[in-house]
Amino acid sequence: MKNRKKLLKNKNILLGVTGGVAAYKAVDLIRRLKDEEASVTVIMTDASKNFITSLSLEIASGNRVYSDLFDNPMSHINLPRNADLMVVAPATANMIGKFAGGIADDLLSTCLLSFNGKVVIAPSMNWRMYENPIVQENLERLKSIGIVQVGPEKGTLACGEEGVGRMAEVSEIMETIKSSLSSKDLSKKKIIVTAGPTREYLDPVRFISNRSSGKMGYAVARACIRRGADVILISGHSYLRTPGNLKSFISVETSQEMRDAVFKNLRGTDIVIMAAAPADFSPETKRKTKIDKMDKLNIHFKNTPDILLEIGRLRNRPLLVGFAAETGNRLDRARTKLLQKKTDIIVFNDVTSPGSGFDVDTNRITIIEKNKETPFPLMTKDEAAEAIMDAVVNSLQG
């Protein structure tokens, strides 16, 4: 059995917390980083202590919190030297300005200048401050030297006003950190990912569908983006947040719409990953008006388009990955699917096994290739997506 791969495991993250209203969210960010087995060391500015205590950050990180430039004369060199990545969340207009202007008058701003690795900043401020041309110029300047910005988002701000200035969601910041530390082994690759269920309508208000949430497909899309690919996500109905940095997002309802969207975008595509759960059957006819409940109902079904099979048959087709969601340990059915549909990889999972399958954040998969089968332990769908994309990269190279 192959081991799970945690992207941030043993990475040293240096987190700068500055004096903004979103400072309390740093605790959540630290917890999420620690969940991924990263080590987190916090540097607080003096202003941030008005918003959150160093004790909270120390308890969350399990590490000493730093703040004073002169407390240990070597901190401003040693802390950055040992870090894999620096993230400033929240990043105030003041800290952004200092960084862009090369000012180093406290521990955090000095560390930012002495660090030569990846830096992620998550600006957070009132929209008037954010829209100020000086702040925008400073952000442009930082972007031009490779500083990665995540957010801010539009929404209701702490002052009660609406506008752009709210710090990016912690999940977005996590995604940006992971992406900054990922190898870009899929850069310049065009990838289509399908996700979620399809809906097959009986009448204008009723449909048959399945329990797919889209979580696996969205995790695959995020993994592809992290690795530098241009991703088109074609999704059935899902409540999930659309991943950032997609090339395009196409929302579909029926299997036919999903098929059409895939084929419309197929030209020039290097890899297709069919993580969606299309409804395999659709009613033979869709009534134009709502079916009356007093009607005697006999529904005849037909098969929906088999998108995987159709792509598998193409000459010069892209690398093709399918999923086999089975009830029971039916690896045999997954192996047959690989051969019948002529895919390069089939990802098998037993949706009845605990923690696996629909609408949960974890999955237990086996990656089936022509001459190889790799079972994995129960892991998060993000980890499963990484394992799948490792197999794809190997397959491209081999």
Ligand SMILES: Cc1cc2nc3c(=O)[nH]c(=O)nc-3n(C[C@H](O)[C@H](O)[C@H](O)COP(=O)(O)O)c2cc1C
């Ligand atoms: C109640 C209050 C809330 C503030 N919130 C923010 C904020 O969200 N973003 C920001 O850029 N500045 C904010 N400021 C201003 C900063 O705290 C101020 O610019 C400070 O000098 C920042 O210091 P630092 O960058 O060293 O942490 C706020 C100030 C106050 C009094």
